[in-house]
Amino acid sequence: MHYKSTRGQVAGVGFIDAILMGLADDGGLLVPEHIPQVSAETLKNWQSLSYAELATEVFSLFVNDEIPRSDLEKLVQDSYGTFRHPDVTPVRKVRDDLHIMELFHGPTFAFKDVALQFLGNLYSYVSRKTGSVIHILGATSGDTGASAIEGVRGKEGIRICILHPHQKVSKVQELQMTTVDNENVLNLAVNGTFDDCQRIIKELFADVDFKHQYHLRAINSINIARILAQTVYYFYAYLQLAQQGMTGKLNFSVPTGNFGDIFAGYLAQRMGLPIHKLILATNENNILERFVNEGVYQPGEFRGTYSPSMDIQVASNFERYLFYLYGENTAEVATLMELLKAEGKIVIPEDKRTAVNAEFAAHAVENDECLAVISKYYDEYDYLLDPHTACGVAASDGLTSADEVTVTLSTAHPAKFNEAIALCEIKQTYPEQIEALFSKPQHQTIVDGTNEAVRDKLVQFF
Numbered sequence: 001m002h003y004k005s006t007r008g009q010v011a012g013v014g015f016i017d018a019i020l021m022g023l024a025d026d027g028g029l030l031v032p033e034h035i036p037q038v039s040a041e042t043l044k045n046w047q048s049l050s051y052a053e054l055a056t057e058v059f060s061l062f063v064n065d066e067i068p069r070s071d072l073e074k075l076v077q078d079s080y081g082t083f084r085h086p087d088v089t090p091v092r093k094v095r096d097d098l099h100i101m102e103l104f105h106g107p108t109f110a111f112k113d114v115a116l117q118f119l120g121n122l123y124s125y126v127s128r129k130t131g132s133v134i135h136i137l138g139a140t141s142g143d144t145g146a147s148a149i150e151g152v153r154g155k156e157g158i159r160i161c162i163l164h165p166h167q168k169v170s171k172v173q174e175l176q177m178t179t180v181d182n183e184n185v186l187n188l189a190v191n192g193t194f195d196d197c198q199r200i201i202k203e204l205f206a207d208v209d210f211k212h213q214y215h216l217r218a219i220n221s222i223n224i225a226r227i228l229a230q231t232v233y234y235f236y237a238y239l240q241l242a243q244q245g246m247t248g249k250l251n252f253s254v255p256t257g258n259f260g261d262i263f264a265g266y267l268a269q270r271m272g273l274p275i276h277k278l279i280l281a282t283n284e285n286n287i288l289e290r291f292v293n294e295g296v297y298q299p300g301e302f303r304g305t306y307s308p309s310m311d312i313q314v315a316s317n318f319e320r321y322l323f324y325l326y327g328e329n330t331a332e333v334a335t336l337m338e339l340l341k342a343e344g345k346i347v348i349p350e351d352k353r354t355a356v357n358a359e360f361a362a363h364a365v366e367n368d369e370c371l372a373v374i375s376k377y378y379d380e381y382d383y384l385l386d387p388h389t390a391c392g393v394a395a396s397d398g399l400t401s402a403d404e405v406t407v408t409l410s411t412a413h414p415a416k417f418n419e420a421i422a423l424c425e426i427k428q429t430y431p432e433q434i435e436a437l438f439s440k441p442q443h444q445t446i447v448d449g450t451n452e453a454v455r456d457k458l459v460q461f462f
């Protein structure tokens with residue numbers, strides 16, 4: 001399998017080089033040169049596989065022979081052996097029409113671990129095999145950072161710098177990142193929003209000389225490895241339900257800010273997974289919901305919400321979706337991205353809106369609704385939702401029709417977001433790993449939200 005850029009100036013890139021490249025060198029995002037197809041028969045054969053076995057099958061469609069099968073199996077075993085649940089991403093039935101896929105059983109209690117445990121091990125493997133220098137640069141609104149750091153802390157040959165918006169992540173998210181004391185980790189707390197952090201790293205990656213000189217590698221969902229790893233749990237959820245005899249229309253409801261998690265579902269669907277509807281849930285930072293419901297992609301005002309990981313205005317992976325929406329026409333994608341830069345918005349024509357609405361439904365959840373859903377599910381179903389999952393459940397409740405079943409992705413453990421849980425007057429007990437964070441010293445450097453300020457710190461660190 002080879003990879004090419006959504007903007008058309010990069011093509012024929014192998015799997016390992018695609019991982020190392022992260023952001024495509026023409027500023028676009030890498031996508032597979034063709035989407036591998038999974039037949040109904042293959043799906044049937046996959047039904048009895050464990051999570052790790054399934055992940056190996058899915059990855060092997062994208063890796064080809066660049067990584068020998070036995071090495072791939074070991075990478076996968078090592079990555080998912082760190083999860084606290086034997087099913088890795090168990091699916092729990094809450095009601096006949098609602099299942100919750102718990103993606104938070106990894107080391108940092110968020111769905112990011114599913115891809116970043118694997119990517120951390122993959123980077124180590126590539127560094128050992130090819131001698132490539134791995135200097136990771138990432139931006140986080142809270143979850144990616146902790147998970148990426150956990151995936152590579154203390155690993156030889158790897159250094160990692162993560163930017164997070166100062167005081168705009170939850171207390172536990174901040175502690176998970178900043179209490180790590182390995183010398184290969186640097187936390188920069190940026191005065192600004194997540195969008196500033198993401199803009200800065202994208203500018204630095206787009207400066208190809210700087211990127212090559214300092215061997216910058218990506219862990220955000222601009223890296224295609226993130227998307228590929230996240231497709232696996234869509235297959236796994238479907239297969240678990242199919243094994244229980246479910247045959248009807250199956251939706252997935254996905255709380256999303258950067259469009260990475262839901263894009264992984266979209267890719268799984270294009271590979272042949274019978275997904276009826278992808279339900280997109282945002283918080284009050286609703287650029288993606290407005291795109292689906294109004295056909296206009298235009299960043300709005302930043303809103304602080306109870307689900308800070310989704311406090312995002314500019315969704316990184318949106319460009320990958322545009323690529324498919326415009327029939328893989330790279331020239332049109334490049335023009336649209338230029339338009340976004342020049343005019344601050346993209347408006348899609350009627351026929352494209354129809355196509356979007358055939359694939360996605362969307363709901364934006366306001367702060368009060370988020371808290372109300374947490375309280376309702378705690379009282380009525382004895383299930384404590386984190387505020388991001390609550391957005392997914394709110395969207396699923398509003399957009400699941402009578403003859404459908406929806407799997408809502410639970411992206412994080414509620415202990416990471418006690419600020420919201422406490423407002424619902426619910427007292428939760430922290431898992432011991434989280435409780436332990438409160439007594440550890442923190443290490444972080446506060447910087448201005450400018451490219452230059454961050455560049456200076458990187459030059460000293462890498």
Ligand SMILES: N[C@@H](CCOP(=O)(O)O)C(=O)O
Pocket residue numbers: 139140141142143144145219220221222257258260261309310316
């Ligand atoms: N919600 C994310 C933001 C970064 O998204 P990514 O999927 O591109 O890593 C976070 O928690 O950091």
